[in-house]
Amino acid sequence: MEKMNQAFEKMKMLVGVEVDDEASTATINDDNSSWFMDDFNRNCTLSTKQSMLVFFNPIKFGIAFTLGNMLSLGSTAFLVGPKRQVTMMLDPVRIYATAIYLASMIFALFCALYVHNKLLTLLALILEFGALIWYSLSYIPFARTMVSRVMVACLDTEF
Structure with missing residues (x-):
């Protein structure tokens, strides 16, 4: 689980999402990972038109x-x-x-x-x-x- 959390942090840094030092050393809680997926889904949507x-x-x-x-x-x-x-x-x-x-x-x-x-x-x-x-x-x-x-x-x- 720890390796997966570190991979999420590295992916966030590559994408350009700012990561605070405290979050990079600690494990990602459910709120942060759901925030990342919400942000990802919001950027990958089409308008109705x-x-x-x-x-x-x-x-x-x-x-x-x-x-x-x-x-x-x-x-x-x-x-x-x-x-x-x-x-x-x-x-x-x-x-x-x-x-x-x-x-x-x-x-x-x-x-x-x-x-x-x-x-x-x-x-x-x-x-x-x-x-x-x-x-x-x-x-x-x-x-x-x-x-x-x-x-x-x-x-x-x-x-």
Whole structure:
């Protein structure tokens, strides 16, 4: 526990929070550690306008979200190699998920950059997010089957 307290003190000093000499030699009580977490949480919050960027400006968010998805595909290609990435994406198990995911990214960019319709861009983003989830589940064995069964069970109206 003492080492953890010393680590908190060093972290506070690195971040720039002033530490009095008395607190650095003594152990951190719950008030100080909760103060640090409260301060950390207060600095890491978004305003209401920032968190609702999707609804206020879906075109700007759509471009950023789609480019982020393209970067994530590029980063996995960097990690496993481009040839292996394309081979995995074109695997018969996930070829349809890959096609829908890539098509949804193209559609979202088309709606955001060419059409400039906020509602259509928002719908394209919802489609892209769903395609991203389905594509990601294709890498986990039996995940799509499990999700499909859970959704059918949840949406089943017969008693």
